[in-house]
Each structure stands twice: as structure tokens, then as C-alpha cells.
Amino acid sequence: MKLQQLKYLLAIVDNGLNITAAAERLYTSQPGVSKQLKLLEEELGLQLFTRKGKSLDGVTPAGEQVIERARVVMQEVENIRSLASDFYHEEEGSLSIATTHTQARYVLPDVIREFRERFPNVSLNLHQGTSEQIADMVNANAIDFAIATGSRDLFSNLLLVPSYRWDRKIIVPRDHPLTRLDRKLTLADLAEYPLVTYVFSFGGQSSLKRAFADEGLEPDVVFTARDADVIKTYVRMGLGVGIVASMAEDCADQKDLAALDAEGLFPRSTTWIGYRRDILLRRYMLDFIQLFAPHISAEQLEKTRQIRNQAEMDKLFSGAELPVRGGCSDDINEAA
Amino acid sequence: MKLQQLKYLLAIVDNGLNITAAAERLYTSQPGVSKQLKLLEEELGLQLFTRKGKSLDGVTPAGEQVIERARVVMQEVENIRSLASDFYHEEEGSLSIATTHTQARYVLPDVIREFRERFPNVSLNLHQGTSEQIADMVNANAIDFAIATGSRDLFSNLLLVPSYRWDRKIIVPRDHPLTRLDRKLTLADLAEYPLVTYVFSFGGQSSLKRAFADEGLEPDVVFTARDADVIKTYVRMGLGVGIVASMAEDCADQKDLAALDAEGLFPRSTTWIGYRRDILLRRYMLDFIQLFAPHISAEQLEKTRQIRNQAEMDKLFSGAELPVRGGCSDDINEAA
């Protein structure tokens, strides 16, 4: 058995059981791949694939098992290479991150600016997508880090590091009646106006809708968008009252919009950063995590490296109170 | 990177950093091993070992990490081979078991007889030793199954399948005064006589001594042995009253010895069968477990295969009441 053979095997599987396609992807010839697959099957003494004529048609039960373990092998080999680079070229490598709009637009810019300063030779890849798309990228092992909010079950195969918590903010035009309210805002107040908010996707189905329902209110959601920028645009147009993540409050908005505190009206959300449990965290990856979640102590960070399941992770951070991230006024930059 | 190189690396480590010895163990030449190690170090771009002149002197921190992961790789490769055999030669292979005297002498014979009948082509290796020796063999990856009682902490890196529970039996000469007792035996009764029992090793320090102490009694232990046969010998000689595991009661003993029930006098012990969490359980291994612990259902057995940590294991068997194994009268064979 050779690592090459396992690599070829996985390439075949990942290319729809098409040996020719796998060979192309591997920058080698089709007969070479065919030959190695044959040798592997001969050595193991079993068929890994079912055939239809000469073409591969499916994976045998035995094949499933072998493939599963071959992935572990290749991952560990990758980890060996990775840690070797980490010892020799501590500041070089690549980091792929998949995240949602809110993170990419409002939270990550500062983190990434600092990260790039500290690690100019780490090539960064940032992918924006929905929770589902992020989950897909994770499962395809195409990214190193996923950053998202809620929906833990969608990412059950990741180790999640809780990073910060946040509330909602209510965005209205500066002259809106709600800005003249002389008491704390209530859900009932909001229910009086047409609302503009996120597509109900993350955090289970609409924790927002649930919050209204719990008080016997029926919100009038006139528009839903994927991101806060779109929401603000429609709020500016007077279409309704915007409900966005507190991080999305931008100081530059203050000239025509007002952001009202909605703390307590809706359940607090937790944003986490996650990674596959079988990858090796390189030095700069740990540093990225700490930049993203600065409340994590050096010891916690070091321990994180050894953790292999979510229960341990939760235990590690169970004591710590997560920071609550706001928007413009209590911006993390100003606090620092 | 080649599997061969990782194999050589581990062989070097496992042969005290002696390349020549590693080469001999691998049935190959010393220059070949040297060369591959060099190639591996060059590819990874780091020193895996510290050198004193030309000889290897120690492992670098980077080396430690690489070695650790190389072991995972080789184990998974072994598992692939193993499952391939399992599909093709379901009834062939080898099974190494390490266990204590009591198991080897009184419990395993029946199990092994049946196992050999069912799998005549599986070569069996049985090693007897103390808990510590068994733990060593486990850690050296020299055995497949460990069977022992208590001392879970000594085997924390194994997955333990609880198998059965047992009480103690009191062994006395047939004409001993205790045989004429017309009530249930008490610890106070035992404390009246000199005692012969096991070396206090397993199950924490002397659950036996503790049981007496809890009732304010001081037992007079005149002799301790490693196994029940020795104990019986001294009981026959009239040296004292024997306390042994209930499994050690042998019907053949009845002509000159009497076995008195000690249920309730001492805490019940649990015997388990354990294996490293990273090995692949072959079909015949599962069957062995079931022969040893027949109360395990087929579904439980199948689930066992997927389990990777002790918490899951304990959960799987939390509902089931373990059988209590006796000696001669309620022998498992007669019950069956």
C-alpha cells in the first residue's frame, strides 16, 4: 500500500468515479491511475468499486470503509506536512475562511487588517456565503475556518470556539417617531411599524419571529434581505424599521440613520469560529482565532490545539464570559 | 512522503534511536533506512532527531509531533489492511489477549474453547500478567484485548466493555467450623480466623481491607497470593480461610473444600474486556467479545464498532444489568 494509491483512490471518489477526470486533476495519466487502483485492489484482495463494463459504477461496502480510513490517513499526512511548515516557515502558509455577510462586512475587516500586518506571507482566502454554503465548504474540506452565528447543528462536525455575543439594533431614519420615545423600546413598539430584517435562516427558524409571538404580537415584516447594507438602504427609503445585528451599526450611518438599542428584546446570539476536528492548527491560525476573539487567554488558546470534541471545548470556555459586541459607539477598536 | 518512510521513522524510534537495529528489525539494510530518514527530513525541511556526531541522540520537539501523527497514519493503514482481510478472510487472523490469572484459569477456558471451534484459523495468543504488565502490553500495542477487573484508571486509554460482575467466595476445608454456621456469614465471623487472599492490587488499594475497616474489624491476613490455586493450596493445608473470586470455585474442589457464599460482604467487582480505541474490530473480535460477555445483544455489539470514547461506551451499556458470575453451582456453562 502506498500513500499515492490512497491519494488516487480518493481522487477517483471525489471525481465522480471517473478515473480519467481524477488523472487530469492529479496532473498525471489515466493508465497510471488505473494501474495503481488495480494494484491497491489486488493488494487488499477486494473490489473497492463495482464495475459496469470497464467503467466504475459504484463503491462497494468494503470500499466505503477503505475510503473512510484513507481520508484519515491523508489528513494526517497533510497535518505532518503542515506542522513541518509550522516549524520551519512559521509565518507562511494559507488561510481560507468562509463566513456570512455580517462578519465579512463589519467584523472581519479589522481582524484581517491586523492579521495581514502580522502575517504578510500568509495568503488569505475569504469566502462569503449562507450558512448552508459555508457548511458545504467545510464538509468538502475546502476551508480552514468557518465563522458564523447560531446553527450549531449545521456544523456538528466542527469544533466551535465561541467568540462573542451580540444583540440587535433597530435602525430608523433620524427623524423617525421611535427616536423620540422617552422610555425603553418594546417589541410592541416595533410591532406598530413595518419591519425590514434578515432572511430568517440562521439560529434556527426565526428566533426573531418567536420573540414577537411570545408576547402575542404579529410583526409586519415587509422586506427581508441577506445583509444589513440592503436593509439600511430600504430603511433610508422609509420602507420600514430595520432590525440588524449590533455589529452592523456603522458610525458613518449617523448622519441620516439612528440606531436604537434592542438589548433584551431578542435573545442574544453567539458568533463562533469553527474548524474541522482533524486539522492541525498552525501558529498563525491560533493567532487568527485570538484576534477574532481577544478574550481568549494564551493558555486557553494552547489547550485548544489538543481538543478533539465539542464537549471539551465547551468545558474550556464554560467559565469565561464572552464579550458582547456592539456597533459604532462601543466599537471594539475604540475600546482597545 | 512515503508510508515506508513513516514506517522506518517509527521503527527507529521503537528501537531506541538505533538505525542499525531498526533496519534489522525491518529485514532491510542500514543504509536504506538512513537514506529514507534523510529524505523524510529533507522533504519536511526539519530535523526529526538531534544528533551526536553521526548517531541519533534524541527526538526534537518537531520530531515528537511528527512521530505522534505517523503512528496514527500507520495505525489507520493497518486498519485498512485489517478490514480488507475481514472482508476476504473473515475467519482468519490473529487475536492476542492479555489477562490476569483468574480470567485465564477459570473464565477464559470455556470461552476460548468455543472460540477456537468457531474460528479454527484465528491464531490465538494468551498472555497472563499483572494489571501493570497488561497495561504495558496494551500501550506497546502488542495485544488486541485486555481482560481485567477494576482499575479503570490504569487503562484509561482503552475502551472498556463491561462484561460481568462477581462476588467473593470463602474457601474452607470441608470440616471447618464455618461450614456449620446456621446463619448468614458476616465479616465478623471471618475476622475470627486467619485469612488467605489475593495480593491487594486490583480495584484500588484493597477494597477488601476497606470492607473490614468499615465495620471496625481488623482482619488477620496471614498469606497473600497472586492466584486462587495457591490460595486453595494453603487453605487445604489449614493455614487459614481463603477469600477468592467466585469464579475460582471449582466443582472438583468439593471433595475436600467448601465454598461459602460471601455475597454482600464485599463490594461487587466488574470484569471488563478492553481494546485500544484506534484499532479496527474484526468480525471474530466482536464474536470473542460476545462469547466473553453473552448478555451483549447483536445490536449493541454492532454499535460498539463505531464507539470512540468511554463515555459513549458506558452509555451504550448503562441500561443493561450485567450478569453475576458464580463458581461451580451456577456455572455459566450449566446455565446455558
Place this chain on the structure above:
DNA sequence: CTTCGCGTATAACCATGTGTTATATAGGCG
């Protein structure tokens, strides 16, 4: 049924790599 196209297996050949033997070399030790 025939033909075409796609994909895989086989064959012959070549380049690279791995292991072998022989030998040089470095350190430890008395």
C-alpha cells in the same frame, strides 16, 4: 444492428527511485 463516443484496460517502454554491498567516517571508550 451499426456506429460513434466516452472511459478504461493492456502493453511496451523509459525514468526515477529504492535497496544492496562496500567502504569511509565520526565518536565513545579504555
Place this chain on the structure above:
DNA sequence: CGCCTATATAACACATGGTTATACGCGAAG
């Protein structure tokens, strides 16, 4: 300083993996 042990180096033999060219099997289309 010389012997012993262990590793590195060199030169060579041969096994292995990859390449190109080509044959073959199946399904789709006519």
C-alpha cells in the same frame, strides 16, 4: 591512540511508477 560501534556516502542493480499508443466494453443515437 587504536579499537569498536554506528551512521553516512558511493556505485550499482533492479523494481516501480509513469508515459504513450492502442485495444476493448458499453451506452446512446440513428
